[in-house]
Amino acid sequence: MALLEVDDLCVTFSRRGQRPVRAVDGVSFSVDAGEVVGLVGESGCGKSVTSLAVMGLLPRQPGVRVDGKAVFDGTDLLQLDDRSRRDIRGRDVAMIFQDPLSSLNPVIPIGLQVTEVLTRHRGMRGAAAGEEAARLLDRVGIPDPKRRLKEYPHQLSGGMRQRALIAMAVACKPRLLIADEPTTALDVTIQAQILELLKELVRDSGTALVMITHDLGVVAGLCDTVNVLYAGRVVETARRRPLFRQPRHPYTVGLLGSVPRLDAGRGERLNPIPGSVRDVLPWPDGCAFAPRCSRRIDECVGEPPDLVLTHDGRSYRCVNPAPLPGVTPGADIRATAPTEVEPGSVPAQAVPDDPPTVPGLGPAPREEEKP
Amino acid sequence: MTDNDILVEVRDLKVHFPITRGVIFDRTVGHVKAVDGVDLRIPRGKTYGLVGESGCGKSTLGRALLQLTPPTGGEVVFDGVELTTLPAGRLRTMRRRMQMIFQDPMSSLDPRQNVESILTEGLQTHGIGTDRDDRRRIIGETLDAVGLPRWALSRYPHEFSGGQRQRIGIARALVLGPELIVADEPVSALDVSIQAQVVNLLDELQDSLGLTYLVIAHDLAVVRHISDVVGVMYLGALVEEAPGDRLYSEPLHPYTRALMSAVPVPDPDVEDRRERILLAGDLPSPANPPPGCRFHTRCPWAQPTRCADERPALREIGASRVACHWAEQIASGELRPHAVRAEVVRPEGEGETPGVVSAPTEPGSYV
Numbered sequence: 106m107a108l109l110e111v112d113d114l115c116v117t118f119s120r121r122g123q124r125p126v127r128a129v130d131g132v133s134f135s136v137d138a139g140e141v142v143g144l145v146g147e148s149g150c151g152k153s154v155t156s157l158a159v160m161g162l163l164p165r166q167p168g169v170r171v172d173g174k175a176v177f178d179g180t181d182l183l184q185l186d187d188r189s190r191r192d193i194r195g196r197d198v199a200m201i202f203q204d205p206l207s208s209l210n211p212v213i214p215i216g217l218q219v220t221e222v223l224t225r226h227r228g229m230r231g232a233a234a235g236e237e238a239a240r241l242l243d244r245v246g247i248p249d250p251k252r253r254l255k256e257y258p259h260q261l262s263g264g265m266r267q268r269a270l271i272a273m274a275v276a277c278k279p280r281l282l283i284a285d286e287p288t289t290a291l292d293v294t295i296q297a298q299i300l301e302l303l304k305e306l307v308r309d310s311g312t313a314l315v316m317i318t319h320d321l322g323v324v325a326g327l328c329d330t331v332n333v334l335y336a337g338r339v340v341e342t343a344r345r346r347p348l349f350r351q352p353r354h355p356y357t358v359g360l361l362g363s364v365p366r367l368d369a370g371r372g373e374r375l376n377p378i379p380g381s382v383r384d385v386l387p388w389p390d391g392c393a394f395a396p397r398c399s400r401r402i403d404e405c406v407g408e409p410p411d412l413v414l415t416h417d418g419r420s421y422r423c424v425n426p427a428p429l430p431g432v433t434p435g436a437d438i439r440a441t442a443p444t445e446v447e448p449g450s451v452p453a454q455a456v457p458d459d460p461p462t463v464p465g466l467g468p469a470p471r472e473e474e475k476p
Numbered sequence: 477m478t479d480n481d482i483l484v485e486v487r488d489l490k491v492h493f494p495i496t497r498g499v500i501f502d503r504t505v506g507h508v509k510a511v512d513g514v515d516l517r518i519p520r521g522k523t524y525g526l527v528g529e530s531g532c533g534k535s536t537l538g539r540a541l542l543q544l545t546p547p548t549g550g551e552v553v554f555d556g557v558e559l560t561t562l563p564a565g566r567l568r569t570m571r572r573r574m575q576m577i578f579q580d581p582m583s584s585l586d587p588r589q590n591v592e593s594i595l596t597e598g599l600q601t602h603g604i605g606t607d608r609d610d611r612r613r614i615i616g617e618t619l620d621a622v623g624l625p626r627w628a629l630s631r632y633p634h635e636f637s638g639g640q641r642q643r644i645g646i647a648r649a650l651v652l653g654p655e656l657i658v659a660d661e662p663v664s665a666l667d668v669s670i671q672a673q674v675v676n677l678l679d680e681l682q683d684s685l686g687l688t689y690l691v692i693a694h695d696l697a698v699v700r701h702i703s704d705v706v707g708v709m710y711l712g713a714l715v716e717e718a719p720g721d722r723l724y725s726e727p728l729h730p731y732t733r734a735l736m737s738a739v740p741v742p743d744p745d746v747e748d749r750r751e752r753i754l755l756a757g758d759l760p761s762p763a764n765p766p767p768g769c770r771f772h773t774r775c776p777w778a779q780p781t782r783c784a785d786e787r788p789a790l791r792e793i794g795a796s797r798v799a800c801h802w803a804e805q806i807a808s809g810e811l812r813p814h815a816v817r818a819e820v821v822r823p824e825g826e827g828e829t830p831g832v833v834s835a836p837t838e839p840g841s842y843v
């Protein structure tokens with residue numbers, strides 16, 4: 106049994122006089138202890154709403170309807186009353202957001218905000234709580250932590266605020282951490298620091314991490330398992346390497362073909378997906394991606410495609426997936442790979458005579474393939 | 477490359493914004509040196525990419541180049557004409573030849589104007605087109621060029637998706653038949669799949685119309701993709717400039733190295749094997765840049781001599797221009813990186829002087 110098992114999660118927003126919006130339309134995924142799971146997809150595909158629903162942070166009002174299950178360690182988070190949910194939140198499950206300023210209280214010093222968490226969930230008080238708070242700030246790389254504890258959020262830079270928020274999130278050694286675009290608002294050098302920090306935390310504490318992002322590069326460096334979302338559903342789930350090497354769902358293929366890569370040359374045309382996320386078919390009428398899909402066939406429309414599970418633990422929601430052996434992982438990837446890549450073979454970049462395509466790639470020792 | 481191939485030449489450009497304090501009388505208490513001595517040249521028909529982190533002065537440089545923000549010092553020569561001293565009337569006629577595309581198409585388009593009136597406005601201002609039909613023809617051709625359907629003309633900006641709005645923004649720049657387009661974060665507000673459409677469109681337009689671009693972006697992969705020459709900015713100045721390929725295969729400045737190594741690549745094999753140069757701390761405030769080499773507070777190669785007290789000039793090393801005293805020694809491996817202690821950096825305008833902090837503060841709580 107996985108640590109978190111989200112099953113057929115649906116979130117509908119209805120407002121009087123308007124058609125209800127199915128922001129999340131049957132999302133299922135699971136997270137094992139110590140695992141880093143990515144939720145990727147473009148703007149509006151339901152990533153944030155999914156995480157807010159799991160955390161019980163969506164407003165409790167008549168227009169918001171949440172269905173499905175989110176079972177964390179045997180308890181369905183969606184069925185909990187407010188009190189037990191608050192207990193779990195912060196202690197067992199924590200969340201960090203894109204904009205740290207809005208989730209920190211502007212008029213309370215950082216130190217007090219951290220010690221409050223420690224008091225509430227770990228029963229620490231006074232000097233001991235202060236010590237622990239300083240240790241946590243130090244742990245997340247905030248210089249001169251004792252002093253920082255007395256400061257207010259607006260006195261810290263964006264990167265430092267995000268660190269403070271991470272310190273609060275990990276204060277109680279949660280078993281699950283959900284991070285919603287934690288680095289999107291930050292510069293890339295600061296993003297690199299924060300991602301490294303998250304990696305370390307996961308490695309050291311065994312915390313499971315759900316990483317929500319639209320950046321495939323972040324996914325490639327961090328996630329063990331990746332869920333690709335489109336129009337409120339998971340359309341493909343795979344381990345990291347298979348997903349990037351052999352994407353099966355045409356949307357995943359399209360995404361990978363769209364991103365410019367630092368290690369590709371000038372003048373290579375990208376392969377964008379035509380149309381925009383506005384051109385969707387409602388799931389009950391067929392594949393939501395059909396209006397933009399180059400592999401569309403007649404069977405795609407009429408009813409929603411079923412989830413196909415393959416023997417190697419992958420799954421995709423498509424009736425005409427990208428073929429496996431002569432993979433089509435987007436022209437940019439093909440161009441950097443001199444030969445066709447077979448599963449389990451030496452990756453193209455690792456061929457000894459190949460000059461490293463990105464500075465600093467050369468000498469790092471080769472790691473054994475992870476299953 | 478001969479000199480008459482150069483469409484734009486920027487010499488020692490400076491833009492300093494005064495920092496004012498005071499309730500009744502504004503008192504200048506200092507300057508934000510947003511752009512502080514930049515030299516660059518953009519060859520005709522090529523793309524110059526400008527990268528750097530938030531607040532390093534990219535947008536200010538772009539705006540000063542077009543004279544949308546008056547430069548504090550320096551020169552901008554466009555096709556042989558010095559713009560900073562040009563009388564307003566002549567500048568206005570030059571404007572037609574230099575256009576700008578913005579990051580957020582929604583905020584740069586008037587929501588009450590339909591697409592036709594957005595596009596006609598510029599034509600009328602600059603007196604382009606002999607009559608209505610002629611303008612219609614120009615607009616029609618522009619729509620085709622940016623891949624928008626004719627029925628778009630009667631629609632309003634909010635009726636379009638982000639990518640289409642950016643196409644409208646490009647069309648608005650393009651109807652005037654400019655030679656130079658300054659694109660400030662043209663794709664950063666767009667989804668990945670849409671980004672690629674707009675990047676390809678910019679590429680195609682350059683091929684068919686011979687446009688010259690200055691592309692400003694914080695996304696290195698995007699800049700790398702569309703630029704011939706890339707300039708890296710740090711705190712108001714160029715630290716390195718090189719042809720795109722070279723910058724990526726042989727970064728010479730320590731900051732460029734760190735930047736390159738920080739950009740995630742969507743390929744697990746690459747991600748797992750690359751060496752990251754993690755920088756300590758944040759970007760210092762441009763209102764109070766460090767003396768000497770501006771990067772020395774974060775530089776893993778900083779040396780006890782020169783770095784802290786002598787500002788390195790941009791000098792040529794091979795095909796690159798680099799502003800680092802020790803570039804050769806770093807490239808040869810003679811100097812090795814070392815650990816750097818992170819310094820606390822204050823968000824701009826806040827927390828530095830107790831007088832401007834609005835939320836409650838305790839005296840003496842900051843350094």
Ligand SMILES: Nc1ncnc2c1ncn2[C@@H]1O[C@H](COP(=O)(O)OP(=O)(O)OP(=O)(O)O)[C@@H](O)[C@H]1O
Nearest residue numbers: 118126128146147148149150151152153154155319
């Ligand atoms: N409170 C709300 N009321 C109505 N619709 C909502 C509400 N919150 C979200 N939505 C809609 O739900 C959909 C999914 O939104 P969500 O914020 O989860 O997207 P996302 O994948 O996180 O996108 P982004 O990458 O932009 O953060 C969107 O179409 C959005 O308009």
Ligand SMILES: Nc1ncnc2c1ncn2[C@@H]1O[C@H](COP(=O)(O)OP(=O)(O)OP(=O)(O)O)[C@@H](O)[C@H]1O
Nearest residue numbers: 493508510529530531532533534535536537694762
């Ligand atoms: N009109 C202005 N008045 C005062 N300061 C300004 C003004 N415009 C910009 N600045 C300051 O100049 C510096 C450079 O700003 P600029 O917008 O050029 O940066 P940028 O590199 O474009 O950053 P970003 O990536 O965030 O767009 C910043 O510190 C900014 O606060």
Ligand code: SF4
Nearest residue numbers: 392395398405423424
């Ligand atoms: S089901 Fe059909 S339309 Fe949908 S992604 Fe697969 S091939 Fe394309």
Ligand code: SF4
Nearest residue numbers: 769772775783800801
């Ligand atoms: S001059 Fe010194 S501090 Fe500046 S980049 Fe070079 S080595 Fe680093």
Ligand SMILES: [Mg+2]
Nearest residue numbers: 152153154285
């Ligand atoms: Mg979101």
Ligand SMILES: [Mg+2]
Nearest residue numbers: 534535536660
């Ligand atoms: Mg800018």
